[in-house]
Amino acid sequence: MQPHHRSLWSSFLVFILCWLVLTCGQPAFAADSDDLIFVPRQAQSVLKLNQRPSSDPLLWERFGVSQLAHWGWSWSEVSTWVGEGVTVAQFPCSEVCPSPRQLWVLPLKRPDAATAFLETYWQSHPFEAQVYQNIPLQVGKDLVTARLGDRLLLAADVETMIASLGSAVTGDGNLAGLSFYQAARSQLDAQPTALYYANLQSLSREDRELAPTYDRLLLAVKAQNNELHLETLLHRTSDPTLAADPLDLEFRRAQEPLPTVVVAGSHLPEGYSQLTKALADYRFGRTPQGDEIASQLLRDLTAEIPLDVTRQIFPLASSDRFSLALWRQGDEQWQWWWQTRNTPEAATVLQQLDDLARANGYEVNQLVLNKEPVTAWVKLILDPQTSEGLVSDVAAAYEQRGDRLILASSLSVLFPSQHKKVSWLPENLLRQRQGIRGLVYARWPELFAPLSQRWPLLQYLNGISAGWLERLQSMTLVNYGVRDRLQHLELILSSKKD
DSSP: OOHHHHHHHHHHHHHHHHHHHTTOOSOOOOTTOOGGGGSBTTOSEEEEESSOOSSOOHHHIIIIIHHHHHTTOOHHHHTTTBOSOEEEEEEOOSSOOSSOEEEEEEEBSSHHHHHHHHHHHHHTSOOEEEEETTEEEEEOSSOEEEEETTEEEEESSHHHHHHHHHHHHHOOSBGGGOHHHHHHHHTSOSSOSEEEEEEGGGGBOTTOSSOOSEEEEEEEEEEETTEEEEEEEEEESSOOSOOOOOOOOGGGEEESSOOSEEEEEEOHHHHHHHHHHHHHTBGGGBOTTSOBHHHHHHHHHTTTSSSOHHHHTGGGGSSSEEEEEEEEETTTEEEEEEEEEOOTTHHHHHHHHHHHHHHTTOEEEEEEETTEEEEEEEEEEEOTTSSSSEEEEEEEEEEEETTEEEEESSHHHHSOOOOOEEEOSOHHHHTOSSOOOEEEEEETHHHHHHHHHHOTHHHHHHHHTTTHHHHEEEEEEEEEEEETTEEEEEEEEEEOOO
16 A cells, blocks of 8 residues: 555544544443454554444545445445444555555344345355355455454455454454553543554654654544543653653633633653654655644744744743743734743843844833833834824733743733633543643634634535534643653543533
8 A cells, every 4th residue: 555545544534533423422332342352463553433423424424334335335234233343444555555455343233134134245246255263254356254253354355354363363463462552541441432543653754764753553532521532642662751740730720811722841842842753753744745744833823923933932941841821812913921940041042032122123121010020022103093192012021930930922911910710721631630741722712713714724624524623612632741651642622512
């Protein structure tokens, strides 16, 4: 299979997985068996739906139903005897494939009806009867079937079927017994709505001489009330070089209006550098033109800021924890607040920012507000609409409170009025026992319109998901850190209640 086909397949599966669970209710998990015993370890990706969709959504029709139709099957017939926990795996090809090599594992809620369906199907399609390990096989042109108790296996070729049966019968070489899968599965919820596994080595760039940063991924999805939780565990190929302390989450409460975006973590320059390097290891981390996606995204987001963010802002969070809050006001205006530890190196960076402000016509004024020394960058601007004919423009202000350094876009943000503070984080995160090493929070309704104008792809995704993106209320990405080389992340998508 060609490299770009593999990349698109994995990306498409992730989006399908997210879409399918939106149509499901509470999951029904088959606790007595893990069907990954049927999936050999050479699989590139595996999607397991622990609950079937309650309807035929658009992407399910494009993916699952279209593949069944390729074999001459219809979902309306199959759905009458298929139970919960459908598993679909993709395998690499030794040569270019016209279509992915697939393996389907279908749990049977009505085995007799499934047997009758297969008998009718093979009566009208040529096939060869074979036997492997006393298991009868029906080998057709591009479909092989086998029945094991209450499981029906479908494979694109006989080699894939034999590899599947061999790994299940001998108990060796299947994904269920993989040490990464067992360790990652133990950290996830016992009853996810869906699971997605990917061998990232197959998606790494072929011109890389060293191993990619991550080689395996396990994603669990769970729909709960009006929230969608996506938990990700990535296996690192080496130990992490940065150690982060848990956040104290003191910044989780803010004065109204609530912030539009919040970013918190530690080691920002090193962390961002490692992120861009990790993404560059994989083909999906670059554009078709070869540009790194993360770097281009940062340039797009900061295009209207007259600063080199990586050189003039990132150094202010070079070692300890930082937090950034942004408020969107009107169509173009943004207010921001930044806090980090006040290190000896910060003085040099602040001096550079002072020089940059002067170069842009601002006065660097030393003030005392609330008995605290404050530095503000101020410029007087002609404004005939005011009685004085002048208005002061404050580009930014900063102060040093003990061991903290705080920068803000205005004096009012730096010293907000004492309104009642409210929490913006999902309540379940505040009850977490495991430490949070970093997070990104966004109030989506305030971001969708400006982001979709900048990136029309969002409008397209909103259309094919029946307006789901417009119904989102908030997005929260949580980093739980690394344990035993397993990087644990969680994305929480909260939508409007119907």
